Structures are given as structure tokens and as C-alpha cells.
Amino acid sequence: MKTYLDCLPCFMNQIVRVGRLLKISETDCCAMLREFADDFAEIKLDDPPPKTSIKLYDMISRYSGVEDPFKEIKDESTKKALALYPELKQRVEEADSPLSLAAKFAVAGNVIDFGVASQFDLSAELDRVVDDGAFGKWLESDFFLALGGADWLLYLGDNTGETVMDRLFIETIVKETATPVTYIVREKPIINDAILADAVAAGIDQCAKIISSGCRAPGTVLDLCSPEFIDLFHNAPLIVSKGQGNFETLSEVKAPIFFFLKAKCQVVAEHLEVNLGDLVLTT
Amino acid sequence: MKTYLDCLPCFMNQIVRVGRLLKISETDCCAMLREFADDFAEIKLDDPPPKTSIKLYDMISRYSGVEDPFKEIKDESTKKALALYPELKQRVEEADSPLSLAAKFAVAGNVIDFGVASQFDLSAELDRVVDDGAFGKWLESDFFLALGGADWLLYLGDNTGETVMDRLFIETIVKETATPVTYIVREKPIINDAILADAVAAGIDQCAKIISSGCRAPGTVLDLCSPEFIDLFHNAPLIVSKGQGNFETLSEVKAPIFFFLKAKCQVVAEHLEVNLGDLVLTT
Numbered sequence: 001m002k003t004y005l006d007c008l009p010c011f012m013n014q015i016v017r018v019g020r021l022l023k024i025s026e027t028d029c030c031a032m033l034r035e036f037a038d039d040f041a042e043i044k045l046d047d048p049p050p051k052t053s054i055k056l057y058d059m060i061s062r063y064s065g066v067e068d069p070f071k072e073i074k075d076e077s078t079k080k081a082l083a084l085y086p087e088l089k090q091r092v093e094e095a096d097s098p099l100s101l102a103a104k105f106a107v108a109g110n111v112i113d114f115g116v117a118s119q120f121d122l123s124a125e126l127d128r129v130v131d132d133g134a135f136g137k138w139l140e141s142d143f144f145l146a147l148g149g150a151d152w153l154l155y156l157g158d159n160t161g162e163t164v165m166d167r168l169f170i171e172t173i174v175k176e177t178a179t180p181v182t183y184i185v186r187e188k189p190i191i192n193d194a195i196l197a198d199a200v201a202a203g204i205d206q207c208a209k210i211i212s213s214g215c216r217a218p219g220t221v222l223d224l225c226s227p228e229f230i231d232l233f234h235n236a237p238l239i240v241s242k243g244q245g246n247f248e249t250l251s252e253v254k255a256p257i258f259f260f261l262k263a264k265c266q267v268v269a270e271h272l273e274v275n276l277g278d279l280v281l282t283t
Numbered sequence: 284m285k286t287y288l289d290c291l292p293c294f295m296n297q298i299v300r301v302g303r304l305l306k307i308s309e310t311d312c313c314a315m316l317r318e319f320a321d322d323f324a325e326i327k328l329d330d331p332p333p334k335t336s337i338k339l340y341d342m343i344s345r346y347s348g349v350e351d352p353f354k355e356i357k358d359e360s361t362k363k364a365l366a367l368y369p370e371l372k373q374r375v376e377e378a379d380s381p382l383s384l385a386a387k388f389a390v391a392g393n394v395i396d397f398g399v400a401s402q403f404d405l406s407a408e409l410d411r412v413v414d415d416g417a418f419g420k421w422l423e424s425d426f427f428l429a430l431g432g433a434d435w436l437l438y439l440g441d442n443t444g445e446t447v448m449d450r451l452f453i454e455t456i457v458k459e460t461a462t463p464v465t466y467i468v469r470e471k472p473i474i475n476d477a478i479l480a481d482a483v484a485a486g487i488d489q490c491a492k493i494i495s496s497g498c499r500a501p502g503t504v505l506d507l508c509s510p511e512f513i514d515l516f517h518n519a520p521l522i523v524s525k526g527q528g529n530f531e532t533l534s535e536v537k538a539p540i541f542f543f544l545k546a547k548c549q550v551v552a553e554h555l556e557v558n559l560g561d562l563v564l565t566t
């Protein structure tokens with residue numbers, strides 16, 4: 001997905017919102033806006049927005065003075081999600097279709113995203129999965145058909161905390177289909193996206209192999225990924241891509257990808273032809 | 284009122300929203316964002332936001348190719364408001380307190396503002412005046428006391444269309460108190476703010492003397508106003524200031540001003556300590 005006109009002011013809005021969330025002073029937030037504006041002409045509209053986000057969040061990290069300014073927020077997200085995990089697991093095990101319910105919980109978990117909002121209600125989002133109206137597109141049967149024919153699965157993670165719902169989905173896939181899963185994390189901290197330590201904290205190491213994409217963007221920019229990941233990506237018989245960032249960076253790539261995401265901004269919702277806030281499973 | 288941190292991305296949002304409203308191409312909207320970003324460092328936080336808006340809307344006019352790109356929109360606003368005028372006038376005449384109801388209609392008319400939104404519902408806003416919950420602060424008795432002691436009134440207009448409700452308020456003031464009114468318009472077209480022709484189209488020339496402030500900003504920046512206006516301003520025994528732009532530029536000026544406005548952005552609402560959307564009459 002290219003960078004839309006609306007994305008340009010949105011970058012500026014993110015600086016203010018995230019700067020305040022991280023308790024960066026108003027003076028420094030203003031300095032960040034000016035620094036970002038100085039390089040505004042360099043933003044390429046042909047790039048997906050997450051590519052521009054690398055520079056933006058590198059700047060925010062620099063002003064915050066720490067490499068992983070979202071660490072506390074991420075740890076809290078994992079803790080809250082793990083507290084819900086036993087109940088969600090029981091509901092999945094007791095469901096008529098455990099795979100279907102686990103897939104829906106996994107996409108509901110995508111609400112945890114500090115790149116697009118500073119507040120959200122995880123429990124309310126998980127409760128929405130029983131409501132068909134929550135789903136914009138939901139190509140579940142296509143995905144399960146593809147899963148039935150795949151000898152392994154590449155699973156591109158997104159946000160920390162959402163990782164716990166990913167774990168439940170992966171555990172269910174392994175239990176129901178015995179398909180081995182490789183789970184992909186970001187190379188370095190960016191926003192609240194999951195890095196290796198975050199995935200391990202969610203317990204994903206207990207059900208999948210975890211590998212970094214080599215990419216620092218809040219998405220999967222193939223020309224910034226490691227050769228090891230590129231090899232996996234091009235050989236994967238089936239790919240689960242979680243979240244907007246992975247969608248924005250991979251929507252035009254020819255590969256057997258199913259995108260699981262919540263449409264959290266108007267630009268992505270319109271691009272997908274769904275309503276803002278919809279839960280989506282699409283190719 | 285100074286420029287808040289939130290105002291900086293808001294300028295960028297306005298370029299996109301107003302650019303689209305005026306049917307400026309996406310390519311040109313992008314060029315405007317880049318042009319504005321190039322001069323971002325020059326925005327002075329000590330200035331009120333409407334001072335920065337001069338440059339912004341000059342740029343939008345230039346890209347639109349016409350001096351008054353909102354002319355059609357303004358004419359439509361006047362037409363719609365004039366269609367409501369007979370009913371509003373009758374309601375004011377039949378009210379227990381005609382002055383109070385006319386003041387409330389005048390502030391409800393301030394919803395017509397293409398600088399902060401591209402859509403609004405004038406009729407719904409006018410209907411809200413019977414609901415006390417619509418008013419954040421409403422220092423009506425203070426204003427009427429001051430009006431009782433003033434031998435003339437300086438009335439700073441704001442948006443076109445709102446001018447029709449201003450006319451009804453001024454007619455009611457003249458009828459009830461015989462106080463002469465001087466109505467102030469912007470010097471040149473900016474957004475949908477009323478210039479001389481717009482005030483005349485609303486019929487204000489039938490009840491007040493109309494004079495330009497000499498200022499091109501969507502507000503009243505005293506150091507950009509004409510000597511004639513400055514003289515009126517400093518000698519006025521009582522001043523009605525309509526709208527956010529006049530509030531933002533005059534809130535720190537020592538003068539006998541009553542501000543009539545709808546709090547249409549979060550920054551102004553917080554500055555005034557009212558809720559977003561509240562109708563306000565304050566000093």
C-alpha cells in the first residue's frame with residue numbers, strides 16, 4: 001500500500017500523541033515536529049507508510065533517551081493479555097470450531113496498537129468476536145483450506161500483547177493440524193511491536209520457532225529484511241500476516257498471504273473496502 | 284491565545300481537508316503540505332493560530348487559482364441562513380426574552396465554520412439553544428448589564444451565514460435598547476469568514492454600520508489592523524467578539540470584550556475549560 005495524502009498529517013499527529021504518551025516534554029515534541037517537517041519533502045508517496053515510520057520512531061526513541069521507550073507499556077500489555085489467556089484458551093477448547101474462535105481472538109488482539117491510538121479496550125474487542133457485524137471481510141474457509149494443504153506456516157507477528165492471542169491461535173493450529181509454525185518478530189524495538197523478548201514473554205517459544213525479519217520498520221519491508229527471512233518468506237507455502245503495518249508493506253507482494261487485521265485507520269479501511277474498526281481476514 | 288502543540292499538526296490536517304473541500308488535486312494538496320512543512324520552523328508558538336493561518340490560506344487560495352475560493356460555499360451558507368431567518372425572527376419576537384434568544388441563535392450560528400470542519404448541521408445547532416446543557420459558560424446577565432450601560436457596541440463578525448444570526452441579534456439589540464452597532468468584517472477573503480459583501484448579503488447593512496478591521500487573518504490580530512479599526516476598538520465601551528478566531532487573537536487583550544463562540548476544537552475547549560462543542564458566552 002502506498003502512502004496516501006492523509007498519511008502525511010497523520011505522521012505529525014503521531015509525533016504529538018506518542019510524544020505525550022511517552023511523557024516527552026511539549027518543547028521536545030515541538031522540536032520533533034520541526035525536525036520531521038524539515039525532512040518532509042523526502043517522504044516518498046510510493047513507499048508504504050511503515051517505511052517512513054522507521055525515521056519517525058527512531059527520532060522519538062532519540063528524544064525519549066531510551067532504545068525501547070515502549071518497554072513498560074509492552075510488558076503491561078503482555079501481562080494483561082496473559083491474565084485473559086486461561087479463559088480464552090478454555091473458550092477455544094470448548095468451541096464447536098476451536099480454530100475459528102482462536103483465529104477471531106487473534107485478530108481481536110490486533111486492537112493493541114499504540115501507533116494508531118493511545119487507548120483501547122482489549123476485553124471489549126475480544127467480546128466482539130461473537131458478533132458477525134464486527135467482521136468486514138472474513139475469508140475463514142479459504143484460510144482453513146490453505147492451512148489443510150500447507151506443510152508449515154510462516155506467521156508474521158505485530159503488536160506485543162496481541163502475541164498472547166497469537167500464541168493461542170498457533171497452539172490451536174498445532175493441536176488441530178500438527179502444522180509447524182515459524183513466528184516472525186521485528187529486528188529492533190519500534191512502537192509496541194513485538195521483538196524476540198516480547199514473543200518469548202507471551203510464551204510463543206513454547207509452540208513455534210521465533211525468528212526476526214531483520215526489518216526495523218513497524219511492518220515487513222522486504223528490501224530491508226534479512227536474507228534468512230527472505231528465504232523463508234519466498235518458500236513459505238502459507239503466510240499469516242498480522243496487523244496494519246504488515247498489510248501496508250505486503251499488500252502488493254505476490255505470495256500466499258492471508259492478512260488478519262483490525263482496520264484501525266480510515267485510509268486502510270477504505271483501501272480494504274471495509275468500515276473503520278472492522279475485523280478482517282483477507283488475501 | 285498562543286499556538287498550542289496540537290495546533291501544529293492541525294495546520295497540516297486543515298490543508299488536506301480544505302484542499303479536498305475546494306477540489307484541489309491530491310498532487311497539489313501534497314505540494315501544499317510540503318510547501319507548508321518547508322516553513323514549519325517559522326511558526327511562532329507565541330502567535331495566536333489565526334496569524335499562521337494567513338500564510339496557510341494564502342497558499343490555498345494560490346493553489347485554487349482564485350482569490351476567494353470559498354465564495355460559492357459562502358453564498359450557499361447565506362442563502363440557507365436567510366431561509367431560516369423569518370422563523371428565527373418570529374421566535375425571537377415571541378420569546379419572553381428576545382435578547383436572550385437572539386444571543387443564543389447568534390452563538391449557535393457560529394457552527395458554520397469551514398476552517399474546523401467540512402460538515403455541520405445549522406438547524407440542529409439552532410435547535411440546541413433550548414437545551415441548557417448546550418452551554419459551557421453563559422454569562423448572559425453580565426453582558427446585558429454591560430449593554431445597558433454602553434452608548435454603542437462594536438461587534439466583531441466571524442463566519443458568513445452566521446452573519447444572518449448576527450443580524451437578528453443586532454436588530455434585537457437596536458429594537459430593545461436603541462444601541463447603535465458597528466459590525467466588523469475581515470479585510471480580504473479568508474476561509475468562509477465574512478467580508479463586506481458577505482455582511483451586506485446577510486442584510487447587516489440594514490441595522491449596523493459595517494467596517495473592515497483591516498486584518499486579513501481569520502481573527503483580529505491587532506498589530507495587523509487598520510488605524511481606523513484600532514481607534515474604534517480602543518474607544519468601544521463594549522465589544523462582542525464572535526467565534527474562535529477572534530477569541531484566539533483577542534483573549535489576552537485588555538478590553539471590554541464578551542466572547543460569543545462555539546468551542547469547536549479541543550484546544551480552545553480546554554483553554555476555556557468547557558466541553559468540545561459547548562456554546563459559550565464569556566469575558
